[in-house]
Amino acid sequence: RNELTRKSERTYAMLKPEVIPKMGKILSFIEGKGFKFNRMMLTKISATRAAEFYKEHLGRPFYEKLVNYISSGPVLAMELLAPSAVRYWRINLGPTDPVVARSDAPNTVRGLFGTDTTYNAAHGSDSPEAAARELNLIFNNLSSHYESSYTIKTLC
Ligand code: RTP
Ligand code: MG
Numbered sequence: 255r256n257e258l259t260r261k262s263e264r265t266y267a268m269l270k271p272e273v274i275p276k277m278g279k280i281l282s283f284i285e286g287k288g289f290k291f292n293r294m295m296l297t298k299i300s301a302t303r304a305a306e307f308y309k310e311h312l313g314r315p316f317y318e319k320l321v322n323y324i325s326s327g328p329v330l331a332m333e334l335l336a337p338s339a340v341r342y343w344r345i346n347l348g349p350t351d352p353v354v355a356r357s358d359a360p361n362t363v364r365g366l367f368g369t370d371t372t373y374n375a376a377h378g379s380d381s382p383e384a385a386a387r388e389l390n391l392i393f394n395n396l397s398s399h400y401e402s403s404y405t406i407k408t409l410c
Pocket of ligand 1: 311350371372378380
């Protein structure tokens, strides 16, 4: 009929400290794209955990600034569920630099809510393996709400 059940995927999304005061608008945007909020936690990440989280960037010129920034205030940690969630969330996040996003992909989280390459509103895992690592690191063994199927209402 008009519902399809597809295998879902999980991704790790995180609203960064500078957008916490306007998280409602961003959550509406995410909800409007059809993601399910599977786990969600407003939390502060310690500098040690932030360093572990971003260890792939160790040695890059922006690494320390990034770790300091992410551990400087509350973040909204989210497990999002959707078909092809990793790729779908990266598309909706937009380019790393919000200035680029505003010209190339304006209707994205970074295009709409980001400021610059450091204050770029949100994070998204870049692969299912990265998502699993990041979700474990941030949520430990907190339970998930939904099952791993995802029902899509279609117009056909
Ligand atoms: P993310 O991991 O946060 O979803 O972003 P991304 O894949 O688009 O960007 P990535 O290359 O993984 O970089 C991770 C975060 O580091 C900060 N960054 N600053 N040149 C810079 O100052 C610079 N480059 C990257 C950004 O906050 C980026 O999201
Ligand atoms: Mg990345």
